[in-house]
Amino acid sequence: MSEEKTTNAPASNFLRNIVERDLAQGTYVSRRWAGTPGDAAHHAAGEPDPAKIRTRFPPEPNGYLHIGHAKSICLNFGLARDYDGVCHMRFDDTNPEKEEQEYVDSITDAVQWLGFGWDKFGKSHLYYASNYFDFMYRAAEYLIESGHAYIDQQSAEEMRATRGTLTEPGKNSPWRDRPAEESLRLFREMRDDKHPDGAMLLRAKIDMASPNINLRDPAIYRIKHATHHNTGDKWCIYPMYTYAHPLEDALEGVTHSICTLEFEDQRPFYDWVLERLAEGGLLAHPLPKQYEFARLNLTYVVLSKRKLIDLVEDQYVSGWDDPRMPTLVGTRRRGYTPEGFRLFADRIGVSKADSWIEYTILEDCMRDTLNESAERRIAVLDPIKLVIDNYPEGQSEDCFAPNHPQKPELGKRVVPLSRELWIEREDFMEEPSKGYFRLFPGNKVRLRYGYVVECIGCEKDVDGNVTVVHCTYLPETKSGTPGADSIKVKGNIHWVSAPHAYTAEVRLYDRLFQEANPGAGDRNYLDDLNRDSVKIISAQLEAALKDAKPEERFQFERHGYFVADRKDSTEGKPVFNRTVTLRDAWQK
Ligand code: ATP
């Protein structure tokens, strides 16, 4: 698996500063790594860790990744790449509900597509949190035995009522001081399927008066009779996320555990539970540390899982990979590039304050990377016939178009010219408006890479719509010949030879939402959908585009960037999606 660096080194940020400080201070040099995740004894028997730092990307396999996840992926894998570390691909599958193989596959695909991998130091670092259930259980028994956890038999209502508020302390549970042996016996009964869901739960014993509500004896294990995709019916008790997550990090030797800001208030519990287990010798110092950054909010997009599910289930889009969806499968199909996402992550950086990022920043990153990499092709999206009256019927000749204006090494390709061409409807006006330089009767323009032609008139249907434009060409003016500059013209239009053209389905995608902040204020976000977010047209493309392979990307000159759809294209019959226009049409 290769890891590509983006061309520009990412700017420094507070997380890079923390990593650099830890490297300078040698915070993690004493760590050992046994080659697989495990407890203190397991790692103690291993070698000094070859990875200078360990980060992780820990999605729950319960949905498709979106642009926000791309930020987290680029951040975590990028830090590991830049500081001789490893980023673990970890499926956080401790919740037995809603987890599916389909999501696991699409997540690993997306991470690799973005240019990252988890094979390093001769090992694959792909892990499943559910493989740690045995340790999580053992750690819970240790917490009970050492007086740091107890079984609470209050009802859910009682617990809610005694939790206190932001301004008032909570009240101790009547079960809080029960003997450890009794809690241990009940906990084992919970495990052995002796009690129904909700009958009791295991709580950490911390401080019911803590100003941080997350430290008021948080739940750490609950009864849940559910089949788990990995462990089946082995367990009828499952750890709470806030307890499981720090343990997963510690078992994997993670050094920097990076998450979004809503977990900031959980950090004291994260540290508390790891410290207790280190005291008991189950885990070793140095322990992982949690750091929080602001999640990505992007204008004209919704990133909430629930809203994305609604868009799919209520069929506002054709599926998770609809090219208008902000999912990684959707944006990929739209033609967005992995390089563009990495550039975006570097440009927006990371911060500790929530903010909105303008969608145009993402689009500009895609334009910048596509401008570099996409070959140019010619496409007429709104075709009208142009007939060159003085060009012999049945004849054709080769013109030469550069594949990339800034990269002569990519060469030129042949575009055939003949008597009948397709041009854009908007490149002809019978009665030109002021400043119009393109085709109108009596005016001359250059057919790009071809000849100068003079417009001599047009044909119309009964309703007065122009159906055919007529012109004559000046044979001495062919591009690339000495006579090319003999006549100066202001207009330069693109065209495709009609008998050679490939008639293709082209989808012109636009933003899915028309408001910058969908659903802001009292609005329903569905009312902010852009009703014109896709237009399907039949376009006339240069013949070479017939051979485009799925996911091949091009700039259609004057129009924007397009990609051959990876799903609906067939051999010799590609369908094209507009990725992004050349310029931002939304700027006010
Ligand atoms: P859920 O609500 O189901 O937890 P989630 O979007 O948080 O959804 P996870 O699978 O838990 O999904 O996310 C995996 C990782 O991606 C987490 O570390 C999370 O912090 C990060 N992440 C999710 N959304 C964003 C976002 N908008 N910006 C940056 N990082 C994000």
Ligand code: MG
């Ligand atoms: Mg989450």
